Amino acid sequence: xxxVEQSPQSLIILEGKNCTLQCNYTVSPFSxxxxxKQDTGRxxxxxxxxxxxxxxxxxxxxTATLDADTKQSSLHxxxxxxxxxxxxxxxxHGSGNTGKLIFGQGTTLQVKP
Amino acid sequence: xxxxTQTPSHQVxxxxxxxxxxxxxxxxHLYFYWYRQILGQKVEFLVSFYNNEISEKSExxxxxFSVERPDGSNFTLKIRSTKLEDSAMYFCASTAGGGSYEQxxxxxTRLTVT
Numbered sequence: 698x699x700x701v702e703q704s705p706q707s708l709i710i711l712e713g714k715n716c717t718l719q720c721n722y723t724v725s726p727f728s729x730x731x732x733x734k735q736d737t738g739r740x741x742x743x744x745x746x747x748x749x750x751x752x753x754x755x756x757x758x759x760t761a762t763l764d765a766d767t768k769q770s771s772l773h774x775x776x777x778x779x780x781x782x783x784x785x786x787x788x789x790h791g792s793g794n795t796g797k798l799i800f801g802q803g804t805t806l807q808v809k810p
Numbered sequence: 811x812x813x814x815t816q817t818p819s820h821q822v823x824x825x826x827x828x829x830x831x832x833x834x835x836x837x838x839h840l841y842f843y844w845y846r847q848i849l850g851q852k853v854e855f856l857v858s859f860y861n862n863e864i865s866e867k868s869e870x871x872x873x874x875f876s877v878e879r880p881d882g883s884n885f886t887l888k889i890r891s892t893k894l895e896d897s898a899m900y901f902c903a904s905t906a907g908g909g910s911y912e913q914x915x916x917x918x919t920r921l922t923v924t
Contacts (some may be wrong), residue, residue: 742915798853799912800852800854800855802852
């Protein structure tokens with residue numbers, strides 16, 4: 698069954714600290730992996746997209762890694778800010794051109810002053 | 811910057827009633843999607859729409875659901891006879907191309923079925 702699992706479920710860090718979120722997927726075939734940020738009550742906003750041939754991609758203070766062999770990805774947030782408090786969702790696009798996305802449960806990040 | 815818009819932001823309806831959720835995708839986009847997120851759960855794919863027809867749908871998208879692009883700008887999701895379990899946040903998304911393209915999500919419509 699195509700699944701996307703994330704850990705930890707939730708995380709609390711102090712402002713200015715770094716953190717790393719994990720994602721494991723069993724989606725096959727695999728086309729690309731995305732990380733989204735979702736604020737409470739809002740739609741997801743894309744942070745990164747990586748195809749199977751890419752193993753790292755950065756977007757400002759966000760850096761995503763991908764290991765397509767082990768089917769693992771991580772999202773590293775550097776120098777966290779209060780505005781980083783949100784849910785971070787790992788999303789996989791399997792195959793085909795329809796664009797159907799498979800979502801993980803998300804990691805809820807809380808950044809405290 | 812162009813964005814996907816959705817109306818209404820919150821819809822309350824009684825069980826058994828029909829609801830129509832509306833979306834205006836980004837103007838030059840070709841692929842359109844509906845997703846839903848039940849409170850506290852993961853976002854789930856409902857349906858994708860391209861070239862005026864459904865290209866893929868999930869098992870959630872049963873005969874009670876339908877989608878339509880009635881004109882060049884709107885994309886709608888209709889639920890014919892709502893159930894309590896249809897209560898969720900419904901997100902519309904659009905993209906310029908197929909699978910590897912960025913999907914832009916709207917702010918969502920919160921549907922509450924009582």
